[in-house]
Each structure stands twice: as C-alpha cells, then as structure tokens.
Amino acid sequence: MISRLLLDWYDANARRLPWRAAPGSNAADPYRVWLSEIMLQQTQVATVIPYFEKFTTRWPTFEAFAAAADADVMTAWAGLGYYARARNLLACAREVTRLGRMPDTEEGLRALPGVGAYTAAAIAAIAFGRRAVVVDANVERVVSRLFAIETPLPASRPQIRAHTDAITPDTRAGDFAQAMMDLGSGICTARAPRCLLCPLRDQCDGFRTGTPELFPYKAKKAPKPQRYGTMFWAERDGHVLLVRRPAKGLLGGMRALPTGPWEAVAPGLEGAPVAADWRLHDHTVAHGFTHFDLQVALAAATIGPHEVLEGEWWPVADLASAGLPTVFAKAANRFGSMRCAS
Missing domain, CATH: 1.10.340.30 (Hypothetical protein; domain 2)
Incomplete structure (x- = not known):
C-alpha cells in the first residue's frame, strides 16, 4: 500500500x-x-x-x-x-x-x-x-x-x-x-x-x-572541539603565495594559503612560510568542519623579489579561479577587503 x-x-x-x-x-x-x-x-x-x-x-x-x-x-x-x-x-x-x-x-x-x-x-x-x-x-x-x-x-x-x-x-x-x-x-x-x-x-x-x-528523536550531540590557527597572506607585486596541501589528510591536494598548525590554542606566527615582517590583523575567520570548529587569525607581509618560496604566485585579481577550499576562500576575501580598506 x-x-x-x-x-x-x-x-x-x-x-x-x-x-x-x-x-x-x-x-x-x-x-x-x-x-x-x-x-x-x-x-x-x-x-x-x-x-x-x-x-x-x-x-x-x-x-x-x-x-x-x-x-x-x-x-x-x-x-x-x-x-x-x-x-x-x-x-x-x-x-x-x-x-x-x-x-x-x-x-x-x-x-x-x-x-x-x-x-x-x-x-x-x-x-x-x-x-x-x-x-x-x-x-x-x-x-x-x-x-x-x-x-x-x-x-x-x-x-x-x-x-x-x-x-x-x-x-x-x-x-x-x-x-x-x-x-x-x-x-x-x-x-x-x-x-x-x-x-x-x-x-x-x-x-x-x-x-x-x-520525529525522528535525536540524541544530544557532544559539542565540537575548538581549534585555532593562522593563515598567511604573502604578497609580491600583486600576487599572493598559494601552496598545495599534503595529498593525504584534511583538504588534501588543494591549493591553499600557507597556514600554521590548527591546535587547541592560538599558534601565533608558527608555521609562517618565510621569515618576514608579519602583521597579525585584528580580524579572524571562523569555519566549521565535521569534527571541529576552526578560528583562524590572519597575518600579512610583503615578500621581497629575491625570496625563493615553494608554491605558486597567484594574481590577486584572479584569485577566484584558484579553486580554494571554502575556509581559505573566506580568509582570502577577508584579506582582500582589508587591502581595499588600507
């Protein structure tokens, strides 16, 4: 029936x-x-x-x-x-x-x-x-x-x-x-x-x-753990440094902004791609993953022309075509709005 x-x-x-x-x-x-x-x-x-x-x-x-x-x-x-x-x-x-x-x-x-x-x-x-x-x-x-x-x-x-x-x-x-x-x-x-x-x-x-x-009744979920990290905006001549994340693991194989570890406490500038005059901004970006929530600080620096770094120098004006995962796209948009405001 x-x-x-x-x-x-x-x-x-x-x-x-x-x-x-x-x-x-x-x-x-x-x-x-x-x-x-x-x-x-x-x-x-x-x-x-x-x-x-x-x-x-x-x-x-x-x-x-x-x-x-x-x-x-x-x-x-x-x-x-x-x-x-x-x-x-x-x-x-x-x-x-x-x-x-x-x-x-x-x-x-x-x-x-x-x-x-x-x-x-x-x-x-x-x-x-x-x-x-x-x-x-x-x-x-x-x-x-x-x-x-x-x-x-x-x-x-x-x-x-x-x-x-x-x-x-x-x-x-x-x-x-x-x-x-x-x-x-x-x-x-x-x-x-x-x-x-x-x-x-x-x-x-x-x-x-x-x-x-x-219906359906649902058992109460345990709160997700909170993690913190820092993403780095390394800029040179209108280009920003993008890296490939490791093939295995979260967001594996994706282009991304360089990032330090994601931990239970804010890592500051740990994991920066190069020694530079990094400026930590007041703004943060929040993102929810399946098993944890992430809050990332944003650090920016201008990189000199002779500094050799692993990754790709991507045109800032064409960043939308880089295929960044959502959390990195959020950070890039925030960096972009801060650049326009400065």
Whole structure:
C-alpha cells in the first residue's frame, strides 16, 4: 500500500534533476547516478546542480574522468567541501575504467573506492534496477514518522532500515528510493512537515500523534572541539603565495594559503612560510568542519623579489579561479577587503 501510494505520487510529482531519468524509465546512466550520489553526500541539491553540470560537461564518462589530472579535479571540486570525496571519485573512475564497466550489485559496488553501503544501495537501485534498501537522511525522517519510532537517532537506525526494507517494493526500487527522497525534501520536511499534501498521511503513525515534527528523536550531540590557527597572506607585486596541501589528510591536494598548525590554542606566527615582517590583523575567520570548529587569525607581509618560496604566485585579481577550499576562500576575501580598506 505505502509503495503504491508513493510511486503514484512520484509519477506525478518527481523533481526534474539533471542526473535523474523519468519515472518508470530504465534509462538512468550509471556514471551520472554515481557522480550525483557522491556529490550529494552531506550537500544540498541546489548546491550540487551547477557542480554536476560543470563536471559532466568537462568529463562526460568514466573514461574521461579517469584521465583527468588530479589537480584539475580538486580545483573543479573547490567549494563543495568534504574533499576526500573528490580524491575517491578519481580513484573510483579509474577502477571502473580498469574493470571495463561499473559493477551492478551492492557487493560489487561496495568494493569501489569511496562507495559505502548507502551509495552502493542507491546506485544499485537507481542505475541498475536492483531491489536495494536505500536510507539517507530524508528517508530516516520519513520512516521515523511513518512508524512513530521513539528510539533516538543514531540508535534507531536498525529499526529504520528494517521498516524501510519492509516497504521497499520488488520492482521500481530506484523510483521508490527517489520518491522517498523527494517526499522528505519537499513534503516531510524537518521543521514544518506539510502533512496535508502528503500521499502517505493516512498511513502515518507520526501524523496520528499530532506532533510529527518531533520525529525522528535525536540524541544530544557532544559539542565540537575548538581549534585555532593562522593563515598567511604573502604578497609580491600583486600576487599572493598559494601552496598545495599534503595529498593525504584534511583538504588534501588543494591549493591553499600557507597556514600554521590548527591546535587547541592560538599558534601565533608558527608555521609562517618565510621569515618576514608579519602583521597579525585584528580580524579572524571562523569555519566549521565535521569534527571541529576552526578560528583562524590572519597575518600579512610583503615578500621581497629575491625570496625563493615553494608554491605558486597567484594574481590577486584572479584569485577566484584558484579553486580554494571554502575556509581559505573566506580568509582570502577577508584579506582582500582589508587591502581595499588600507
């Protein structure tokens, strides 16, 4: 009953997305499904769409993507965050190209770089029509309300998966998964569910409680640790020094402003790229990562013409094209506003 009601609603109301085939179609492109699912991890649809279109225009197939230079991909990814995804995309495309095709089972997909249980299930269902149980944050919310699950997240996840499995149909599993995502995104929203428009309202235990917005219950999160650092603006003749971060680790392989260590206490000028007359500014930049919050001080200096430094001297006027990760782009914008004010 639930799957039939939901699929009927999806047939009439499915979102049009650049990676999505029409409801009832078996024409989904595995490359486009895979790329979109990786991009959509921890990222909103509206943010992903322009990146997806840029990537598929530049690299329209697994083979084209596999041949891309690592630095080009990392630069194109800048601003999407969670940069390990970009490195895994390259590794995965190269492995699929080596295999000759993308595996079409959850087991085979999970063996690919960067493809976890959720992503494997989504690709198997949406790209290959396999019956798979697909549970993302939207599905967690919809199922928690449908069955009025009172166990808080994350402990409720086994229950949510079991209920999702019970309502997933044997056919059109990919459409069903996307319908659940659309329902959670547009109707069964986190703060103000639009229950009067929901095709599953009469089946929903959460609606019957009168307070569906309380589901899913969530355990209180521990506060994230606070770290501090310093970013360095080394300028010479209208150019600023950019460096490549180490290939492994946070923001690996990305262009960035030089930075000292990120620690529990402010490191001052530790980690400066060169001895110079560094000026620490009063302004700071704040940024939140998944596991910690960061506050960085900003230090600037003019570097003489004979000082040899590792990195690239990038035109300040063209800094937007450098593909800086968000935290470094924030700092660069702040430096830029301070330069204009001085």
